[in-house]
Amino acid sequence: MVEVDWSVAARGRELAEIEQCTNMRMGALLVGGPGVGKSALMDAALAQAERGGVRVVWGEGLAEYLCGATPPRPQRLRIVIGIDDVHLVDHVTFGLAYRLVNSGQALLLATTETGAALPDGVRRLLVGNRIRRLDVDPLDRSGTVRMLTARLGGPVSVDASARFWELSRGNPLSLRVLADHALAEGTLRRVRGSWQWPGLLGAPNGRLADLVDLLLGDLEPGERELVNMLAVAGPLEAGLPIVTELCDAAESLDRRGVVVARRSGFRLSLRLAHPLCEAVLVESMPELTARRLRRRIADAIEGVGARRPHDAARIGRARLGTGWQPEPERLRETVLSALRGQDHALAEQLCRAALASGADDGLAAMLGEALAGQRRHVEAEAQYAQAPYSRAVLRPRVLNMALGLGRLAEAEAIAETDGGARSLVRLFKDRIAEARELAEGAGDARPLLALLRHESGDSEGALTVLSGAQPGREGRDDGARLDDCFLRGWITLEARGLNGARVVLDELRHRAADGGARRRTYANLLEARILRGAGRTAEAVNLLRQAAVYGGPTDWLTTRSWRIAQLAGAVAESGDAVEAVSLLEEARAAQRDECGYPLMADAVALEDALVTAYLGDGAAAAHQALEVAGRALAAGRCAQALAAAHLAARAGAAHEAMALWEAADGGAPSADAVRMRHVLALAQQDGDALDGVSLRFDAMGLLPLAAEASAQAVQAHQASGDRRGARAARAASAELISRCDTEPPRWAVPADKRESGTSTELTAREREVVALAVSQLSNQEIADRLVLSVRTVENHLYRAYGKLGVTTRAELAPELGRAPVRFRRIA
Numbered sequence: 001m002v003e004v005d006w007s008v009a010a011r012g013r014e015l016a017e018i019e020q021c022t023n024m025r026m027g028a029l030l031v032g033g034p035g036v037g038k039s040a041l042m043d044a045a046l047a048q049a050e051r052g053g054v055r056v057v058w059g060e061g062l063a064e065y066l067c068g069a070t071p072p073r074p075q076r077l078r079i080v081i082g083i084d085d086v087h088l089v090d091h092v093t094f095g096l097a098y099r100l101v102n103s104g105q106a107l108l109l110a111t112t113e114t115g116a117a118l119p120d121g122v123r124r125l126l127v128g129n130r131i132r133r134l135d136v137d138p139l140d141r142s143g144t145v146r147m148l149t150a151r152l153g154g155p156v157s158v159d160a161s162a163r164f165w166e167l168s169r170g171n172p173l174s175l176r177v178l179a180d181h182a183l184a185e186g187t188l189r190r191v192r193g194s195w196q197w198p199g200l201l202g203a204p205n206g207r208l209a210d211l212v213d214l215l216l217g218d219l220e221p222g223e224r225e226l227v228n229m230l231a232v233a234g235p236l237e238a239g240l241p242i243v244t245e246l247c248d249a250a251e252s253l254d255r256r257g258v259v260v261a262r263r264s265g266f267r268l269s270l271r272l273a274h275p276l277c278e279a280v281l282v283e284s285m286p287e288l289t290a291r292r293l294r295r296r297i298a299d300a301i302e303g304v305g306a307r308r309p310h311d312a313a314r315i316g317r318a319r320l321g322t323g324w325q326p327e328p329e330r331l332r333e334t335v336l337s338a339l340r341g342q343d344h345a346l347a348e349q350l351c352r353a354a355l356a357s358g359a360d361d362g363l364a365a366m367l368g369e370a371l372a373g374q375r376r377h378v379e380a381e382a383q384y385a386q387a388p389y390s391r392a393v394l395r396p397r398v399l400n401m402a403l404g405l406g407r408l409a410e411a412e413a414i415a416e417t418d419g420g421a422r423s424l425v426r427l428f429k430d431r432i433a434e435a436r437e438l439a440e441g442a443g444d445a446r447p448l449l450a451l452l453r454h455e456s457g458d459s460e461g462a463l464t465v466l467s468g469a470q471p472g473r474e475g476r477d478d479g480a481r482l483d484d485c486f487l488r489g490w491i492t493l494e495a496r497g498l499n500g501a502r503v504v505l506d507e508l509r510h511r512a513a514d515g516g517a518r519r520r521t522y523a524n525l526l527e528a529r530i531l532r533g534a535g536r537t538a539e540a541v542n543l544l545r546q547a548a549v550y551g552g553p554t555d556w557l558t559t560r561s562w563r564i565a566q567l568a569g570a571v572a573e574s575g576d577a578v579e580a581v582s583l584l585e586e587a588r589a590a591q592r593d594e595c596g597y598p599l600m601a602d603a604v605a606l607e608d609a610l611v612t613a614y615l616g617d618g619a620a621a622a623h624q625a626l627e628v629a630g631r632a633l634a635a636g637r638c639a640q641a642l643a644a645a646h647l648a649a650r651a652g653a654a655h656e657a658m659a660l661w662e663a664a665d666g667g668a669p670s671a672d673a674v675r676m677r678h679v680l681a682l683a684q685q686d687g688d689a690l691d692g693v694s695l696r697f698d699a700m701g702l703l704p705l706a707a708e709a710s711a712q713a714v715q716a717h718q719a720s721g722d723r724r725g726a727r728a729a730r731a732a733s734a735e736l737i738s739r740c741d742t743e744p745p746r747w748a749v750p751a752d753k754r755e756s757g758t759s760t761e762l763t764a765r766e767r768e769v770v771a772l773a774v775s776q777l778s779n780q781e782i783a784d785r786l787v788l789s790v791r792t793v794e795n796h797l798y799r800a801y802g803k804l805g806v807t808t809r810a811e812l813a814p815e816l817g818r819a820p821v822r823f824r825r826i827a
Helices: 012-023 039-051 058-066 091-102 119-128 141-152 158-168 174-184 209-215 221-233 246-257 275-284 287-303 311-319 328-340 344-356 363-373 376-386 390-404 409-415 419-428 433-440 446-455 459-467 478-496 498-512 517-534 536-548 560-573 576-592 600-612 618-635 638-664 670-685 686-699 703-720 723-742 765-772 778-788 791-803 807-818
Strands: 002-005 027-032 057-058 078-082 108-113 129-135 189-191 194-195 259-264 265-272 823-825
Touching: 012 027, 012 039, 012 129, 012 158, 012 638, 027 039, 027 119, 039 057, 039 078, 039 189, 057 058, 057 363, 058 078, 058 091, 078 091, 078 459, 091 119, 091 259, 091 265, 091 517, 108 119, 108 129, 108 246, 119 129, 129 189, 141 536, 158 174, 158 275, 158 536, 174 209, 209 275, 221 246, 221 259, 221 287, 221 311, 246 686, 246 778, 265 275, 311 328, 311 778, 328 344, 328 363, 328 446, 328 618, 363 376, 363 390, 376 390, 390 409, 390 419, 409 419, 419 433, 419 446, 446 478, 446 638, 446 670, 446 723, 478 517, 498 517, 517 560, 517 703, 536 560, 560 576, 560 600, 576 765, 600 618, 600 638, 618 638, 638 670, 638 778, 670 686, 670 703, 686 703, 686 723, 703 723, 765 778, 765 791, 778 791
Parallel strands: 002 823, 027 108, 027 129, 057 078, 078 108
Antiparallel strands: 189 194, 259 265
16 A cells, blocks of 8 residues: 655646656656645655656765766666755756756756746756656645645545635645644544634744745835735735835735735736735734724725725725724715625624614614624524515515524515515425416516526526526616526526536626625536536536535525535545545535525435435435435426436436336426436437437537437447447547546446446445545544444444455545555654
8 A cells, every 4th residue: 555645645636747757758847836845746756756666866865876876777767866946956966967867867856946047957958858847836625625634534624624725725835834733723623523623713823923934034114014914904906005105015025926916807906925924914913003004005995986896895894993983874885885795794893883873774684684694593583673674674584584594484474565575485385386476476586486487397488587687787686686697507507508508607707706705606606517517527626615615694596505515416526435425414414504495405415316326326326316306396396306317317217217207297398308318218228319318418518418328328229239329329428528538427327237346235324434434534433424323333334344345444445436545644
């Protein structure tokens, strides 16, 4: 078993690139910023080469090695030379290395800082193709999760991994120091099998403060002033007078990588390159300095007109705690700006300050919205109840009462005079036909009506509703326009394919560019769905990691449990069944904490079934999907029922899916007929029909489904003796796979055609226990996670060992598609 430093657990792609270089008899120059892990990556690559039988020599020991070495044989690679920080190496050492590398007797593996002045010899080796430049970038969100999981020896919760990402931005050095700091402080703890972390608490010290000093370097007075302003205020426009005064400092900091300049349209803004610096500086900054800077920043934004959508909230945030006493109208504008930007904590502070001063113009409703946005639903209801009646207050109150407090009867009583609000409550009660009838008559519930039409099986009718409510129409609030746009993209994707959905995504991304967590979350959810449909699951996973941690107000279009479940499904599609199981447990825990409703609960159940299928238990997955299809058909949710029946058919229960649909007399929604044709073709094992389904999926841009249908067509043609059709389908499947960089899931291939093996013999619960055991959870932790007894966990593991023919936990990893690698923890 290979032992790997946990710090390179997420560097598989880079290690593969270095290995490819060495196979081509080329060296590599690893280039990156401070703390990205160049040295650790080089160490791992050199260890990899040494295991392959090559002699590794470090630059400082090269002269000694050559003195005792036998003369090198021509045309034979003898050694790999490792030089850390090659831009700092002495001339003698590099001269020795250069002669060996240039003559082809050795390979060079070296590191250097981005922008460093390289020795002439290094440039000659680059031009002469003796070494290749490889950029080492910070980790993405998924890489951060893999590194933390390897470091901690178990799964990390969605929220904890997001907090680590936000502070480190994928910089491995920052991540390492943060994790060590959190462990030492005792704030990073294992709870029910996964690692939880609330973030930095209090003023950091020790190694964390030392790291910030290292990242910032020596600062001149002007540089220190600008760095402190960016820490207090976040990004600042380069055109603000206070920034223009410090333009020389800004240029210097930009060159050194302390500050990052980012252009958005015609605006250029500056921010600190390392968010960790911002967090540490704010905590350690003297209060008088912070007050002075906040005043300067607020005055500067006001001085240029405060024209941006969230400028009022930025000014209010800066002025809080500085003795600010605005006029009532100005305060109301600031609260509304904070609510639009979903800064609910700031909105609450401002509302309470205004109420304390005697102002009450509409503040009760706004305070209710601010409290609901922080999921303090009981307090929010108390404020809503005090607010004067209006439709603008009624609907948020109904939503808070129904989904925040779970009191559907009271919510419906409150909504008695509002057809749109009553329709929403009927949706929560899973009375789809009644909800649609109410929404049809409401006239001002277009997003809800579109969703209900889509779920009833009329996707084109839903798009017609939304086409009459394009974003930008006057008199419609921003939330409704956002709902319109999101639903239009989602339904377009389901009904017409990826191309049309991408057009809507561009519009949604443009809207999200103005800021706002809800806008970004909706855009991420839609783009992730498009990417999953196109087979680009790694990109989808990174977007869903962002969407999963959205902590805004209760939302009727999405729930936290569904967002996490989508992440679990995408992670399973990307090949990591172990993390997918852990994420599913988080989704289930989130379900227990929220007042969900059947549409969202079954959406979670479908992702659960998908993960089960990728774990290798197609029968259990099909059973789960058929249960969802039955519930959805009974409630009139035809679109969701069809999605469930399609998954069940792909997992091996096509006959059962068809029988369920025919018994319910549902009929396939016209917009999604291709999925029903897929179910029928699988039930009949009709190769020609599967070929046609593949072509249709291809035209919609759904390449993985197209490749899957072609693979299934191969089996159907072979079963009917049509060799020519099988060859054509095999060629089509290979071509589709090459375009989407993925292969049809093993579970979607007919069971009698799969390679024999024992892994599919595990039950769904056994595979769940095995996956958590591979994550290095103890039996007690697995029992806590799955709400089982320790004895039950032991029994599941005992049976799984027997079925898989293994005797230790380490041997379980390959059975779940995970490489048998043991990570070495670094204290």
